[in-house]
Amino acid sequence: MKKLFMLLGVITLICSAGVSLAANPMTVIPMKDSQQFIDFQYGGMPTADKCAGAAKDVQCCKIGNENPWAYAVKDFVTGEQTFSYIFLAEPSCGCVTGFAPNKIRIAINVDPEDVPVTMVAYATFEETNIDAAGKEVPGPVICTSPTYEATITEPGGYVCEIPMNTDCSCSYWGYNYALSMHLTNRLESPIDLVTDATPVGGKSWVDAGTGWEDLGMYQFPGELKMTTKIDCCSEPVADDRPSWGSLKAQFR
Numbered sequence: 001m002k003k004l005f006m007l008l009g010v011i012t013l014i015c016s017a018g019v020s021l022a023a024n025p026m027t028v029i030p031m032k033d034s035q036q037f038i039d040f041q042y043g044g045m046p047t048a049d050k051c052a053g054a055a056k057d058v059q060c061c062k063i064g065n066e067n068p069w070a071y072a073v074k075d076f077v078t079g080e081q082t083f084s085y086i087f088l089a090e091p092s093c094g095c096v097t098g099f100a101p102n103k104i105r106i107a108i109n110v111d112p113e114d115v116p117v118t119m120v121a122y123a124t125f126e127e128t129n130i131d132a133a134g135k136e137v138p139g140p141v142i143c144t145s146p147t148y149e150a151t152i153t154e155p156g157g158y159v160c161e162i163p164m165n166t167d168c169s170c171s172y173w174g175y176n177y178a179l180s181m182h183l184t185n186r187l188e189s190p191i192d193l194v195t196d197a198t199p200v201g202g203k204s205w206v207d208a209g210t211g212w213e214d215l216g217m218y219q220f221p222g223e224l225k226m227t228t229k230i231d232c233c234s235e236p237v238a239d240d241r242p243s244w245g246s247l248k249a250q251f252r
Helices: 246-249
Strands: 003-004 006-008 027-039 062-064 070-089 098-110 117-128 135-143 148-152 156-163 176-195 204-207 212-214 224-232
Touching: 062 070, 062 098, 062 156, 070 098, 070 117, 070 135, 070 224, 098 117, 117 156, 148 156, 176 224
Parallel strands: 003 027, 003 156, 006 156, 027 156
Antiparallel strands: 006 098, 027 070, 062 224, 070 176, 070 204, 098 156, 098 176, 098 224, 117 135, 117 148, 117 176, 204 212
16 A cells, blocks of 8 residues: 655656657555655655644645545656646635745655655746637746755655745736646656546646646546645736636626
């Protein structure tokens, strides 16, 4: 049985062109309710979750996919890929006017045969776009983290965190945004991608070098476990996009 490996921050994993993810047969394994935390800023040493426990102030507030982790899709993370999760940002944590991403996370699992594994990654926080097929996909970048390198030496489940730059723009509530994690190196041994147990479609995406693909097309058992910690801010950057509420009103 595998443990959960959860990565904070949005990591965009960019797969090399011509690689077919569909060539990998899917094996789905239930996850245990346990994980370690890896802060890429410090090279991959396991750390304690500073926000564990019931008492959480705004510094520990997270938005994104807050559903419980449930499954690991075996060997789906090969490196040179981008993973992204689209979500509606609703007012949270007492942040009245707006918010800015602080750290982006993604959940992964590492098997005994995969260690040691070194990942070179950065995260982005993005607006969304409608593509030629009419699907909502990750769009213009609002904020980008530095690139970090981390090495995992023990198998198990992890929450991987990538810190964002401190000058990330303040963003409005009420819009859809994307959290993306970019893994820029090719892994010697593929590792597992963690999901929740609620497949929706149109929320979890991968770019393997040939454009965005909805993970639902691979019959994933759920959506990506990606979140971001946030900071409150008071002067959101002007955004010409219609809010999610106004978009929905057009189709009533």
